[in-house]
Amino acid sequence: MDALIETINEEHLKQNLPEFGIGDTLRVSTRIIEGDKERLQVFQGTVIARKGRGLSETFSLHRVSYGEGMERVFYLHSPRIADIQVVKQGDVSRAKLYYMRGATGKRAKVQEKIGLKKEKRAKGTTPTRETSPDLEEVEATTAE
Secondary structure, eight states: OHHHHHHHHHHHOOSOOOOOOTTOEEEEEEEEEETTEEEEEEEEEEEEEEEOOGGGOEEEEEEEETTEEEEEEEETTOTTEEEEEEEEOBOOSOSOOGGGGSOOGGGGOOOBOSSHHHHHHHHTOSOOTTTOHHHHHHHHHHHO
């Protein structure tokens, strides 16, 4: 019985999710259905919590707009989520940032990780102009 549930869960897991952690700023595009029309709505905020595992994993985003704090919880593998983009990565030393709910001003800011692009380039995860043959192919096709 447990094996059957696991196989069903694995079918619904998204594969192309970006890596993000607590303190990162994300831009999440969600599908909103109004009548027979469908549109995308973007919510950008700081990740203050991640909970769960597998199909039921959730993350909470917090942002302040017009002086009022807003918080929204998303299912990571929801079919309603169209896209997740990491805007910037935060440097925090806590697992949950619930203190940001009542914080204002400088206390509500998260420090950004410095030197992140150099680290990724050293690991080879970010394609550079010298190492990526795809860029040369794209330039050749656009020049024609």
